Amino acid sequence: MDTHTPAFPPSAAQAHARLARFVPHAGVAYSRRRNFDLGAEDHSNVSTLSPYLRMKVLDEADVSRAVLAQLDAREADKLLTEVWWRTYWKGWMEQRPSVWSAYRDDLTRLHNEVQTQSGLRARWEAACLGHTGIAPFDHWAQELAQTGYLHNHARMWFASIWIFTLGLPWQLGADFFLRHLLDGDAAVNTLSWRWVAGIQTQGKTYLADADNIAQFTEGRFVGVTGLAPSAPPVPAPPLPPRRDISRLAPYTGAPSDRAGLLLNSDDLMPPDLAKIGVTPVSTAYFDGTALQSPWHTAPMISTFRKALACDIAPDVELLANVQSITYWAKAQQLDQVIIPHTPVGPVRTALRAAFQTSGIPITEVRREIDSAAWPLATAGFFKFRKHIPDLLARFAGHRPSS
Ligand SMILES: Cc1cc2nc3c(=O)[nH]c(=O)nc-3n(C[C@H](O)[C@H](O)[C@H](O)COP(=O)(O)OP(=O)(O)OC[C@H]3O[C@@H](n4cnc5c(N)ncnc54)[C@H](O)[C@@H]3O)c2cc1C
Structure with missing residues (x-):
């Protein structure tokens, strides 16, 4: 397991190696120690796999399979629950995309x-720069800006202090995180x-709470x-009604069509194109x-x-902006473009x-895996959680021992 700053090499092989190194620690050690934020120099009690899961270089099936190959499902329960x-x-x-669009509308207003x-600008700047005088908060603001990562407990404390102590809008805090x-x-x-x-x-x-921070930072902030x-x-409108996840239209291109594959910052892994009988003539990354x-x-x-995209598809063409997608498609004389399905978020809006x-x-x-799991998130997590054994059986080949 890594024992110092979790620099994130932009490499799929390194992501799998990081998973393999973490698996022996994913059982009792993880469930006992995962809530401790030991500081930027030591996140060894958690996996630090999130940047790779985010880009789909690893998915839930990869992590579940690797963990269950070495650990009992009960031992691995905490980690699997988080994943x-x-x-x-x-x-x-x-199933509730309007939550994202409402957040973006709020952010446009707050940006203005x-x-x-x-007054708002001064308080917001002090929080973003880590100049509030609240030592752990300032430390986490700077750790995040320097490393691109924060421990989960630090994210919770940070968000809480941002909203309830500093009295800043939660949307500006969420934006600060998304920028770093x-x-x-x-979604997450x-x-x-x-x-x-x-x-x-x-x-x-x-x-x-100060005692909780002192305990779970092992006395770094007392x-x-x-x-x-x-x-x-925080006052907010009620939750919007749920709507079914749309079905995607199948590929209808002719065998002679020139098809391009467009990887993007929501999904770097090419879908199984053999299933739809397509060999792309060009691959690009947006x-x-x-x-x-x-x-x-x-x-x-x-x-x-971008470096991860080049690692996964060495011949990939890097597209600088939305406009260059059309230039790429025209230059390559594409009849069709295939895209790994983009989830709710800015990339989907821009590409469509x-x-x-x-x-x-x-x-x-x-x-x-997304088609199977996403529709199960109809209500609270505890309802979703009941489906995890079935998902593990289907996607990680796990059969519970009787
Ligand atoms: C305010 C706030 C904002 C957050 N923003 C993000 C975000 O933008 N992207 C993101 O991936 N996670 C986010 N998280 C969840 C969580 O903090 C990170 O996923 C986790 O810290 C990543 O570190 P790790 O890989 O070492 O986690 P581990 O503890 O090793 O967990 C393994 C994996 O499980 C998933 N996971 C762990 N904890 C959570 C959680 N609480 N909620 C959802 N998934 C989890 C992640 O994919 C993680 O990589 C946020 C949490 C909070 C409180």
Whole structure:
């Protein structure tokens, strides 16, 4: 297991190696120690696999299979629950896309308010730069900006202090994370911030507490003062109604069609094209990281994602912006473009708009695991959780011992 700063090599082989190194620690050690934030120099008690899971270089099946090959399902329960929790958030958002669009609308308004209201701008800047005077908060703001990663407990404390102690809008905090996290994800990040704010599980908030911070940072931050004593839920509209996840149209190209494959910053792994009988004549990568925020995103995110794309598909053509997708398709004389299905988020919005304008037919291919798991996120996580054994049986070949 890595014992120091988890630098993230942009390599699929390294992602699998990191998983293999972590598996022996994924049982009792993980469940006992996973809540400790030991500092930027030592995240060895957690997997630090999230940037690879985010880009689909690894998926839930890869992690579940690797873990269950060495550990009993009961021992691995905590880790598997976390891994499938991510899937749950993805499926939940897929069935309520208006939650993402409402967040983006709020952010447009707040972007304007930050430009025009000097008091808000000063408080927001101090929080983003780690200049608030709250030592652990300032440390986490800087750790995130420097490394692109934060431990889960630090994310919870940070979000709580942002909302309840500093009194800043949760949407600006979610945006700060999306501008810096290597694993920043439209669904997981937005819904986690909503959860801390008491909007997601309505009425249930998360309050950062000085004793809890001291205990779970092993004394790195003792006697923190000035934290909010209570966390009243942030007022918000009720949850929108659920809608079914749309079925995707099958590939209808002719065998003679020139098809291109468009990997993107939501999914770097080519879908199983043999299943639809297509051999792409060209592969491109569209990096939509900049679309994640109205402000600049940290360059390390795009650098990491592009390098990972080149590692996976060495002949890949890197597309700088949405407009270059059409140039690529025209230059390659493509009749069809195949895209790994993009989940709710800015990349989906941009790609669909680009292809509507260009008139080039696209086929989106959704992974079987997503098609099976996402529709199960109909209500709370505990309902979803009951399906995990079936998902493990189907996608990780796991048969529970009697
Ligand atoms: C406010 C806030 C914002 C967050 N934003 C993101 C985000 O943008 N992208 C993201 O991937 N995760 C996000 N998380 C969830 C979680 O913090 C990270 O997934 C985790 O810290 C990644 O580190 P790891 O790979 O070492 O996790 P491990 O503890 O090793 O867990 C293994 C995997 O399980 C999944 N996972 C773990 N914890 C959670 C969780 N609480 N919710 C959902 N999935 C989880 C991740 O894919 C992770 O890689 C957020 C949590 C909070 C509280």
